[in-house]
Amino acid sequence: MLIAALLHRPKLLILxxxxxxxDVRSAKIMKDIVKIHxxxxxxxxxxxxxxxxxxxxxxxxxxxxxxKLIAEGTLDELRxxxxxxxxxxxxxxxxxxxxxxxxxxxxxxxxxxxxx
Numbered sequence: 814m815l816i817a818a819l820l821h822r823p824k825l826l827i828l829x830x831x832x833x834x835x836d837v838r839s840a841k842i843m844k845d846i847v848k849i850h851x852x853x854x855x856x857x858x859x860x861x862x863x864x865x866x867x868x869x870x871x872x873x874x875x876x877x878x879x880x881k882l883i884a885e886g887t888l889d890e891l892r893x894x895x896x897x898x899x900x901x902x903x904x905x906x907x908x909x910x911x912x913x914x915x916x917x918x919x920x921x922x923x924x925x926x927x928x929x
Contacts, residue, residue: 815846826850828859832866844870868902878910 875885
């Protein structure tokens, strides 16, 4: 279906979780398709919950929390906004959405439960 969409050379591709349920081979092909499209002057608007995918493919990232755009920019700009020098996108996301403490607490509870 994506190949059919590319045949008329659209300026913008809108992809919703394009890597969901893909095997490694298919994910690599999808990444290459996105890169080729942007190298040829196209743009891609992509939603994903996989921060590593966004970090690896995107020039700019928008962070949406509870339906609101709370931050947008390059990875370095988002690092600056979150006071997270050198951080990965997952860490930036958790900081900007104020979920760091909640995640840390959940991991702590899990660690204690598994230690018994």
